[in-house]
Amino acid sequence: MARLIRTEKEVEGRYTEQWIVVEEDPLDRWPEGPLEVVGRPAARVDGLQRARGEARYTADLALPGMLHAAVLRSPHAHARVRRLDFAPALEAPGVRAAVGPGDCDVLVEEAGYQGAPVAALAADTFSEAQAALARVGVEWEVLEPLLDPDEAVSRGELIEEASRYERGDVERGLAEADVVVEAEYRTATVLHNALETHQAVCEWEGDELTVYISTQWIWGVRKDVAKRLGLPPDKVRVVCEYMGGGFGAKIDPGDHTYLAAELARRTGRPVRCALTRREENLASGNRHATVQRLRAGAKADGTLTALEGEFTMAVGWDGFVSSTAGPMKMLYGCENVRTVELGAKLTTGPNDAFRAPGFVEGTFGLERLLDELAAKLELDPLELRRRNGADADPVDGRPFSAKNLAECYRRAEPHWARRGEVRARSEGPWRRGVGLASQVWYGGGGPPSYAWVRVGSDGRATVLTAMQDIGTGTRTAMAQIAAEELGLPLERLSVSLGDSSRGPYAAISAGSSTTPSMGPAVRAAAADAARQIVEIAAQRFEVEERVLSLRGGRVVSEDGKSWALEDVTGLLEDGQILGKGSRGPNPAGMRVLTFGVQVAEVAVDVETGEVRVERIAAIHDVGRVVNPLGASSQVEGGIIQGIGHTLSEQRLLDPGSGRALTVTLDAYKLPTIADVPEIVTELLDVPDGHLTSLGSKGLGEPPIIPTAAAIANAIRDATGADVRSLPITREEMLRALREARERAYAL
Amino acid sequence: MTELLVNGGRHEVHGSVLTTLAEVLRGHLGLTGTKVACGEGHCGACTVLLDGAPALACITLLEAVGEREVTTIEGLRDHPLVDAFVRADAVQCGFCTPGQIVSAAALVRETPAPTREQVRHAMAGNLCRCGTYPKIEEAISTWQG
Numbered sequence: 001m002a003r004l005i006r007t008e009k010e011v012e013g014r015y016t017e018q019w020i021v022v023e024e025d026p027l028d029r030w031p032e033g034p035l036e037v038v039g040r041p042a043a044r045v046d047g048l049q050r051a052r053g054e055a056r057y058t059a060d061l062a063l064p065g066m067l068h069a070a071v072l073r074s075p076h077a078h079a080r081v082r083r084l085d086f087a088p089a090l091e092a093p094g095v096r097a098a099v100g101p102g103d104c105d106v107l108v109e110e111a112g113y114q115g116a117p118v119a120a121l122a123a124d125t126f127s128e129a130q131a132a133l134a135r136v137g138v139e140w141e142v143l144e145p146l147l148d149p150d151e152a153v154s155r156g157e158l159i160e161e162a163s164r165y166e167r168g169d170v171e172r173g174l175a176e177a178d179v180v181v182e183a184e185y186r187t188a189t190v191l192h193n194a195l196e197t198h199q200a201v202c203e204w205e206g207d208e209l210t211v212y213i214s215t216q217w218i219w220g221v222r223k224d225v226a227k228r229l230g231l232p233p234d235k236v237r238v239v240c241e242y243m244g245g246g247f248g249a250k251i252d253p254g255d256h257t258y259l260a261a262e263l264a265r266r267t268g269r270p271v272r273c274a275l276t277r278r279e280e281n282l283a284s285g286n287r288h289a290t291v292q293r294l295r296a297g298a299k300a301d302g303t304l305t306a307l308e309g310e311f312t313m314a315v316g317w318d319g320f321v322s323s324t325a326g327p328m329k330m331l332y333g334c335e336n337v338r339t340v341e342l343g344a345k346l347t348t349g350p351n352d353a354f355r356a357p358g359f360v361e362g363t364f365g366l367e368r369l370l371d372e373l374a375a376k377l378e379l380d381p382l383e384l385r386r387r388n389g390a391d392a393d394p395v396d397g398r399p400f401s402a403k404n405l406a407e408c409y410r411r412a413e414p415h416w417a418r419r420g421e422v423r424a425r426s427e428g429p430w431r432r433g434v435g436l437a438s439q440v441w442y443g444g445g446g447p448p449s450y451a452w453v454r455v456g457s458d459g460r461a462t463v464l465t466a467m468q469d470i471g472t473g474t475r476t477a478m479a480q481i482a483a484e485e486l487g488l489p490l491e492r493l494s495v496s497l498g499d500s501s502r503g504p505y506a507a508i509s510a511g512s513s514t515t516p517s518m519g520p521a522v523r524a525a526a527a528d529a530a531r532q533i534v535e536i537a538a539q540r541f542e543v544e545e546r547v548l549s550l551r552g553g554r555v556v557s558e559d560g561k562s563w564a565l566e567d568v569t570g571l572l573e574d575g576q577i578l579g580k581g582s583r584g585p586n587p588a589g590m591r592v593l594t595f596g597v598q599v600a601e602v603a604v605d606v607e608t609g610e611v612r613v614e615r616i617a618a619i620h621d622v623g624r625v626v627n628p629l630g631a632s633s634q635v636e637g638g639i640i641q642g643i644g645h646t647l648s649e650q651r652l653l654d655p656g657s658g659r660a661l662t663v664t665l666d667a668y669k670l671p672t673i674a675d676v677p678e679i680v681t682e683l684l685d686v687p688d689g690h691l692t693s694l695g696s697k698g699l700g701e702p703p704i705i706p707t708a709a710a711i712a713n714a715i716r717d718a719t720g721a722d723v724r725s726l727p728i729t730r731e732e733m734l735r736a737l738r739e740a741r742e743r744a745y746a747l
Numbered sequence: 748m749t750e751l752l753v754n755g756g757r758h759e760v761h762g763s764v765l766t767t768l769a770e771v772l773r774g775h776l777g778l779t780g781t782k783v784a785c786g787e788g789h790c791g792a793c794t795v796l797l798d799g800a801p802a803l804a805c806i807t808l809l810e811a812v813g814e815r816e817v818t819t820i821e822g823l824r825d826h827p828l829v830d831a832f833v834r835a836d837a838v839q840c841g842f843c844t845p846g847q848i849v850s851a852a853a854l855v856r857e858t859p860a861p862t863r864e865q866v867r868h869a870m871a872g873n874l875c876r877c878g879t880y881p882k883i884e885e886a887i888s889t890w891q892g
């Protein structure tokens with residue numbers, strides 16, 4: 001019977017309550033450790049398609065009669081359109097339609113950032129559209145830019161009301177402290193730069209709209225587009241078969257989708273709207289810069305007595321305030337904590353979620369502060385962290401569904417113990433050292449999510465669900481889970497996803513939630529199909545159901561008899577076995593989080609300020625690991641992005657005009673293969689005993705969280721210098737070295 | 748009208764003086780395995796071979812190709828590197844992967860067993876935002892099985 005229950009839902013750290021319907025009885029938990037398919041390394045089921053260039057991304061789609069849109073964007077950080085004249089552009093070759101403010105509500109008259117969309121047109125080819133754009137007559141009234149977050153705060157220019165948090169009594173905590181440290185940390189605005197830029201192709205058939213889009217959330221796009229265009233959701237079909245990376249910025253439909261839909265409506269032709277790389281780096285979201293003024297107090301034995309932080313976020317013209325105070329509230333069992341988060345409204349591009357938004361930035365500040373504290377206390381940094389562990393959620397006292405951070409620390413010991421040997425390898429101007437940082441993040445996923453499993457008479461199975469694989473390998477993980485439950489080898493599984501008209505509702509691919517949200521639904525669907533197969537086999541072969549199970553592609557009886565799966569399903573000829581499953585609730589009253597620690601080894605040239613990362617050991621607890629091979633790739637990918645944020649990536653603005661200086665991939669420095677250190681991945685792989693029938697949490701975000709702090713702490717170990725600003729340019733490194741020298745002289 | 752030799756076949760293609768090889772491959776010939784991620788020569792996603800040497804199709808003008816044979820990922824589908832990339836999990840979103848494999852194919856043709864430094868040098872022009880780099884190194888060091 002369907003049971004209606006109320007449950008808590010979390011996405012990227014934001015909690016809401018909602019109703020869900022639970023139909024199945026909960027499944028037994030699988031035993032710990034590698035099973036037949038789950039827990040064993042698997043090459044991606046769609047790896048060949050992608051590697052051979054056969055996979056069709058949104059970028060590769062060419063529909064008959066398709067037009068191409070180009071978007072007129074503000075060249076100014078802040079400006080108003082005084083006059084807009086399309087006439088000359090409409091006469092340009094190939095142009096079919098043009099829209100401006102008033103025609104489509106994503107087009108604005110007041111541009112609040114360089115790159116804000118003001119007008120768009122559609123032409124037969126993209127070059128024609130771009131050429132015509134240059135002929136649009138536009139007169140700008142240039143307005144004053146506002147670029148400095150502190151200045152915005154002092155003027156009261158906030159995106160939303162300040163968010164304040166307090167527990168205990170910080171003043172008392174500071175008074176009781178034997179040692180107090182305080183410092184200001186900064187992180188820069190960084191850009192996602194997924195290799196496939198934001199893009200959509202929209203096509204109308206009657207009053208039905210199909211949106212082909214590079215997205216992290218098919219169902220979110222469906223809902224938002226339907227709402228904004230006043231359509232019933234079932235009139236909107238959203239397709240994303242293959243996707244060229246998201247990292248958080250491809251959750252909403254985005255301006256480009258609405259422009260494509262409107263231009264397609266006006267022309268009666270399909271329209272592609274694809275951002276160029278330069279547009280991508282102006283107008284598709286970013287990780288906002290932060291200024292963090294932090295303070296910590298501790299007893300001589302290292303017990304934290306107070307943590308305090310004022311966090312100012314350079315949100316931009318629009319966007320949301322990432323929870324940069326999150327780690328300070330959640331990581332340590334400190335009784336007295338006070339934070340305030342301020343989101344500055346600036347004339348810069350809106351921020352968007354970027355792989356663990358807020359926590360990457362906040363962990364840099366907090367974990368650097370902890371190392372500065374450890375130095376002052378003359379305590380081992382790992383020991384300091386151990387002494388402040390939290391046994392229950394420090395925010396509301398809830399028990400954790402599982403927490404194995406202490407075990408992560410234990411596994412970090414051999415890496416941490418390399419300190420002496422690493423330091424001893426310093427030579428000439430190159431100083432070497434080791435640093436570590438802890439990680440806390442969400443990643444439990446949640447309902448609703450649904451999957452179907454179809455088993456044909458040939459004994460092959462297909463998972464159907466309208467989720468997306470944004471490059472994380474979810475197709476493979478879902479195939480593994482269904483294969484395990486059906487007792488089939490992985491080769492006999494297919495996964496059909498990426499189309500809202502071809503499967504049921506599926507969760508967002510963000511917040512490290514895809515596997516923990518979708519995995520249990522897929523397992524439940526496969527279990528439903530398996531149950532039916534057993535029932536049929538029992539009748540056909542006249543045995544009791546309870547002695548039958550599915551293994552190795554066969555129906556196996558306890559007495560040793562067995563039948564090939566095809567011999568059972570083959571009875572049905574064209575008939576199919578259809579299983580359905582849904583995601584149940586998260587454990588009531590518990591906090592579901594992921595934890596980990598990273599240990600970095602660096603070399604610093606104290607003469608030039610050059611920093612090289614030589615090795616990173618990443619130890620994370622994300623519950624059961626479905627595919628250890630894919631998981632190690634996720635960890636490496638997170639760390640490599642983290643290294644980019646730490647050493648080279650930074651959106652630079654001209655301080656006078658507010659125009660971006662880093663819109664190309666030669667100016668904006670992404671890590672290359674030559675920047676990659678040795679990376680050692682260790683996942684605890686212990687199922688969370690309270691979380692779903694799978695016990696898996698998400699892994700997309702945890703690995704990027706502690707990287708910057710671990711590297712910066714290693715720099716301190718190598719040189720005694722405290723870097724406090726990301727990226728750690730040579731300038732920042734030399735500043736920190738100078739400060740350390742001055743501190744040494746003063747003593 | 749220009750004659751273009753692609754993956755062993757001859758094609759008659761039209762283009763203006765500004766038409767790039769990437770546009771012709773993707774738009775006219777339907778060879779969408781070659782990706783365009785920046786369109787200005789900064790990322791390597793569009794890498795193809797011209798007479799065996801890597802070239803960036805997004806900034807190579809059709810006119811400039813001349814007699815040289817173009818090899819795209821579609822012409823390298825059966826190259827053992829493809830399997831090596833999949834085996835090593837050097838494919839995340841896969842958008843950079845065709846370009847990576849084309850660059851790697853040029854490398855191993857010259858140097859079948861490259862050192863780590865040679866791999867890093869030859870592959871540094873191919874960006875991967877997903878961070879498959881360690882797995883790419885592994886794929887290139889194990890491609891011969």
Ligand code: FES
Nearest residue numbers: 784786790791805
């Ligand atoms: S697409 Fe050609 S180098 Fe980036």
Ligand code: FES
Nearest residue numbers: 840841875876877
């Ligand atoms: S695999 Fe996604 S960019 Fe390389």
